[in-house]
Amino acid sequence: QVQLVESGGGLVQAGGSLRLSCAASGRTLSSYAVGWFRQAPGKEREFVGSITWSGSSTLYADSLTGRFIISRDNAKNTVYLQMNSLKPEDTAVYSCAARFSGRGGPISSGYDYWGRGTQVTVSS
Numbered sequence: 140q141v142q143l144v145e146s147g148g149g150l151v152q153a154g155g156s157l158r159l160s161c162a163a164s165g166r167t168l169s170s171y172a173v174g175w176f177r178q179a180p181g182k183e184r185e186f187v188g189s190i191t192w193s194g195s196s197t198l199y200a201d202s203l204t205g206r207f208i209i210s211r212d213n214a215k216n217t218v219y220l221q222m223n224s225l226k227p228e229d230t231a232v233y234s235c236a237a238r239f240s241g242r243g244g245p246i247s248s249g250y251d252y253w254g255r256g257t258q259v260t261v262s263s
Contacts, residue, residue, distance in 0.1 A: 140165045141237050141252040148233060148257030151225055159220040159257060161235030169213040172243035174250060175220045177231035177259075187233070189243025190218060198243060225261045232256040 147159040161173060174189035188199040190209045197209050208221040218235060234257075236250035 141168070141171065143235050143237060143252055143254035145233060145235055145254045145257040148259045150260045150262060153226055153261055153263050155225050155261075156221070156223045157225065157259060159222070159233055159235075159259070161218040161220070161254060163216045163218075163237065167213070168211075168216045168218065168237065171237040171239055171251075172241050173209075173211065173218040174236045174238065174243045174245075174247075175207075175209060175218075175233060176236065176247060177229075177233045178256075179228075179231040182231075184247055185231075186245035186247070187220065189245070191242050192240065196242065198245070200245070222259070225259075227261045227263045230259060230261050232258055 142164045144162050172191050175187040176184050178184045188209045190197045194211045206224050211218040235254050237252045238250045
């Protein structure tokens with residue numbers, strides 16, 4: 140079992156930045172690809188991006204490329220989501236998910252473990 144806990148969410152003005160963390164416990168995260176997803180009120184869950192177990196490759200939703208950056212520190216068992224130039228439409232609950240081996244990707248059903256999420260609110 141892998142337990143995932145997100146942190147770093149909060150209220151930020153448009154144009155600002157936030158860095159979310161996804162900390163794992165139970166097992167080492169280094170064997171898992173990790174994805175970030177978000178869900179805004181009244182909307183379906185949306186893929187944000189993912190990173191391979193080694194950190195050698197990342198994938199982002201087309202609309203977020205260039206503003207959001209995923210990285211990982213396997214020594215700290217943590218994956219990060221750096222969000223820049225935030226917009227009000229980025230307001231959502233952001234969740235991380237882990238997938239054993241593999242490359243991650245946008246299909247949420249492919250992930251084995253999920254965190255509960257952290258709220259990000261961007262004011263205009």
